[in-house]
Amino acid sequence: MRCVIFGAGKIARGFIGHLLYLSNIPFTFVEKADALADLINERGQYTVNILGAPEQNCLVKGAKALKFNQKQEIAEAIAEADAVFNAVGGKNLGDIVPFLTAGIEKKAKKGGKINFVTCENWKKPADILRDGIAAGISEEARPYFEENVGITEAVIMRSAIESDAELLKKDPLIVNVQNFWELPVDASRLKGELPPIQGLKLIASFTGFLERKFYTYNAANGTVSFLGPCSAMKKSPMPPTMRGSLKSWTVYTVRPHALCQQNTTSHWMSNWRLPSPLSESYRITPL
Structure with a gap:
């Protein structure tokens, strides 16, 4: 099992990446900001501080990231993944559509199901991605896309806050997060199953x-x-x-x-x- 996370901000690192790490699922960030991607690759790890529960603090190891200019590597990472998450901000969803489309086209040649999970505070983010991909997918890959690709939504209820200057000096990737562990996901849009992620909660009646x-x-x-x-x-x-x-x-x-x-x-x-x-x-x- 492998996953890809588009975005490497506080929620991507401090919630999605954190849960995947605790679930022993390898993952790769895809980050638009080159400096942040370089920092992740240079350090290879980051700290997640759980506010109010320091005994649950965690050092996430094995962190790595791809940059937006690594188009072939991103497509290959998606093709090898079982699930792809995104936490890029709702207004930036359109920016990642070409990468997702290319990855799906490569995945179509390999076969197997894949699910994309939006982790955004945005109205109908899954529809935005599905419509964007449907508009650009090749006719050759379209049957695979329609039959084997799930695009669904998660609700993020773990908040993240800025770290103070002293902590950032020790670990510039440190994330301070709320002591909340559930990841509700719309089960009705999935194709096949998601990896066994700690905190994953599949919701059958997700409307609204x-x-x-x-x-x-x-x-x-x-x-x-x-x-x-x-x-x-x-x-x-x-x-x-x-x-x-x-x-x-x-x-x-x-x-x-x-x-x-x-x-x-x-x-x-x-x-x-x-x-x-x-x-x-x-x-x-x-x-």
Whole structure:
């Protein structure tokens, strides 16, 4: 089993790469920024710090990356892979379509099924990739694409934050992440099976799952990130006033999205285990 990860940012390294490493599945990053790819290849490892649970910190070894100008190597890596993940940012999905298309065309000659899993905070990212690939795939590879290629979506509910300067000096690839371990994936779009990844949770009824996450979990992240500095919060636990604001706020957000308010609130609030002491630089950052 092998995997490819498009993007080598905080979520790609600190969640997807982390879970694959813990699952003993070899993987290769594909990164647009040459400097970041060079750094990964030079160091070959990076640290994942689990906020609030330092006993679960992990040194991910064997890290490697391909650059966008290595088109043949990228296509070959996709052809040899069982699954391809992407965490590049929704607005950049179009940039990776040509690479995915070339990889699928090479995979078609080798045979076997392959799944592509989007890990983006973006509406209908799987449809964007599928439509883009369908528009550019060769007629020779089209039957393979339609019958053997799954393009599905994951919901990313592990947040990542910036490391402080001292930690970055020791490990410029270090990632500080939330203590959350599940990777929900839309099972209905898969072709065959995904590799046995730690934390993988296949969801049969996935419709609206990702969009609802925007209005609950992501909105909660934004609320805490804004109210924390305003209240000069520097350590856990979360102040009662902030917790009360989140609870009352969910009454209005969950109803249009067919969610149970009590279950939804308790689920994402249970994942807000803030580190103590809380760094002054604590903030949620873009994927």
